[in-house]
Amino acid sequence: MSARREIIAAPAGAPDPSQRGSPPASPAVRACDFIFVSGLTAVDLQTGERVSGTTASETRVILGNLKQLLEAAGSSLDRVVKVNVLIHSMLEAPNMNEVYARFFPDPPPARTVCGARLPVGVKVIIECTALA
Amino acid sequence: MTEKLQRTAIAPKNPLLNASRAGNLPHVPGIRIGDYIFLSGMVPVDPATGERSHGPIAEQVRITLANMRHMLESAGSSLERVVRVHVVLADISHMAEMDRVYREFFPTDPPARTAWSMQLRFGNGCEIECVALAG
């Protein structure tokens, strides 16, 4: 029997892809050994509203949400294997890194960071792959 | 000691969609490894001619995702088995248009996705890659 994938729904209150105006992406998908998490931007999980701030503050919001999402899916930040961070400017990488280091316990996952053009007002997007 | 996974290259049934071969490029259209298939980034190519197809962004996204469907199906997988998508747009303002077409291909229970903008080659409006469960 071929393997199946399972959609990980957003924690209660968070936007879901079937809602108008939400991007067509599930927050995360579990398939075999891994959970594939969508690129997250800083949103308030209660209201679904975008939270604009500095790269550091947006990183904090995103990683707090990621922690909740992974734990709701039976995983955790210490089961993350790889993270991709897209920043609007690489000048902000140290600020992102300082906040990031507070969330991921030792030893941290693998990571790639690069600068890219992000949606207007978005300072940072973080996606990851974690062990289920 | 657990057995090492073997990787195999996948190819589209339609050879005109094999950009690796057509361009003599150092990659393959995709790799199957264990439970997964990892695809190389795909760009808008007319499946009838193999030529670049540069119309409005909606058309480019539609062609690219249709080609991606073909690629996955050639390898025994499908869009329904996609777990993660990366969408890169040349122009970030095309996001809404891209979303509209994207929904046609992933109408329910869409995979995880990250979408952003970067400079793309050859005037391509989009480049899309994915990871899917093998068949």
Added chain:
Amino acid sequence: MREIIAAPFPGLDLRQHYGHHQSPAVRAGGLIFCSGMLPVDPHTGERHHGTLTSEAHVVLGNLKLLLESAGSSLDRLVQVHALIYDSIEYDVLNRVYRQYVAHGPPARTVWTAQIEAGFKIALDAIAAA
């Protein structure tokens, strides 16, 4: 479970040299997920800025060292994101890259991105363990 792969040579420990909160690579589920590889000297960690060609050789050489230390190899690469600073260097990238993946290249997507420290190239790779 996931297994952290330590830097095989001290220069590849970017956390120690640059404070990057990341491990060089992680093995899980039969795959090895590598952190974005940069053109640094594998012994000293010193940045080796140069042409795209020279930087690509350093990056691919480093990736080879890392994967082989983990029991894998460039021949077992599954997917690569090749980050280059400007798409005009696409052909130059290919000229170097193909030398390292001659025996069955992996899937690849080229990203034109801003890379740290003004580097011209970085490679993000997943390999089979």
